[in-house]
Ligand SMILES: Nc1nc2c(ncn2[C@@H]2O[C@H](COP(=O)(O)OP(=O)(O)OP(=O)(O)O)[C@@H](O)[C@H]2O)c(=O)[nH]1
């Protein structure tokens with residue numbers, strides 16, 4: 001490392017809060033990491049220490065203060081990673097594709113991080129297990145970082161945790177960050193907003209369903225993958241997809257870039273070189289047309305607004321004495337006042353100089 005102390009912070013100056021010590025953590029080898037201050041974690045993460053990055057991501061996932069402090073220190077170092085979203089229906093082969101894509105990007109000497117999001121199974125963790133198994137061969141490669149996370153259904157869960165995790169991984173110097181998510185509703189659209197490049201995965205035999213499934217996400221794909229091209233019906237599905245892409249023409253998200261449709265057989269690695277080439281071409285297109293800045297600004301705006309909302313409401317409730325809140329709830333219940341007036345009073349109380 002040429003600049004061993006890029007953060008300019010002395011590790012000893014920020015003792016770890018005892019509240020955050022992970023005595024009950026089952027990951028014994030992380031015990032030392034758990035005792036580190038946010039500044040020290042950030043510094044180690046910048047030096048490429050994966051366990052420090054993993055620890056920060058976990059703190060952020062749990063919405064702990066130390067995670068946010070660490071991210072503040074890391075944030076200025078990011079902005080170089082290419083974030084690629086991989087989305088598509090359950091079982092389409094996304095994890096198998098990601099596994100093959102890691103191998104190809106590694107062959108090109110890129111460092112790769114993966115965030116596999118499972119929005120669907122809050123309890124079983126089944127898909128997450130699947131992700132781990134499929135990407136197992138990369139687990140010991142120091143140039144690869146794989147993190148699975150469940151959103152547990154909380155509102156904006158994916159948007160927030162994947163934004164924060166990708167900011168950490170970006171600062172850590174990963175060249176490519178792959179974000180895998182099952183194509184369901186809002187989570188999928190969140191990924192689109194997070195990623196520079198969105199790959200939409202399809203499989204043969206979706207038949208008429210394809211119309212319904214693709215209605216929303218067809219517009220947002222930068223490239224389309226027809227995986228399981230070894231399965232019957234691949235030609236028919238490709239024909240349908242091409243027709244739909246043709247209908248979409250002229251309303252491309254990034255003018256001048258025509259989203260390719262690529263066939264893959266992920267377990268064999270067929271078509272993977274072409275997918276990586278297409279991702280790279282899309283990123284280059286963005287780079288030369290101001291697209292990176294545009295996307296970063298949109299994402300930054302959205303995240304900033306969300307944070308202001310959160311901080312402002314926290315401040316309101318912190319200022320409202322517990323008794324005052326309870327009184328207002330009671331007034332609303334008894335219709336002595338209405339919820340609008342009650343909310344206005346709480347917010348006005350916060351805005352008053354203390
Ligand atoms: N025949 C064939 N099978 C494939 C292909 N790609 C993946 N599979 C198989 O499809 C199954 C699902 O693959 P996954 O990679 O777990 O799919 P996924 O989209 O990540 O699944 P979820 O994360 O659970 O939504 C596995 O049994 C894979 O081996 C392919 O190109 N051809």
Ligand SMILES: [Mg+2]
Pocket residue numbers: 094095096127130131180
């Ligand atoms: Mg998967």
